[in-house]
Amino acid sequence: LDISMIVPAECTVAGIETALHTSDARIQLVECIDRFEKAEWGGKKSVTFRFEVYDEKGTLTKEIIDEVWE
DSSP states (O other), rough: EEEEEETTTOHHHHHHHHHHHHTTTEEEEEEEEEEEEGGSSSSSEEEEEEEEOOOTSOOOOOHHHOOOOH
């Protein structure tokens, strides 16, 4: 799954990766795939992360993926 967000410029990629990874035990891999800043954004940047969801108990369903996404 991919998630894009606008965050304060002082937020680090490593900090966001850690927050995503620790938000749910089923998130196995998190990596930053894009980062973009514009001067007119006033101290903010856009970041996109890709993360993999894995459930060792069984096949992922739409409900499980939606739960992780929330």
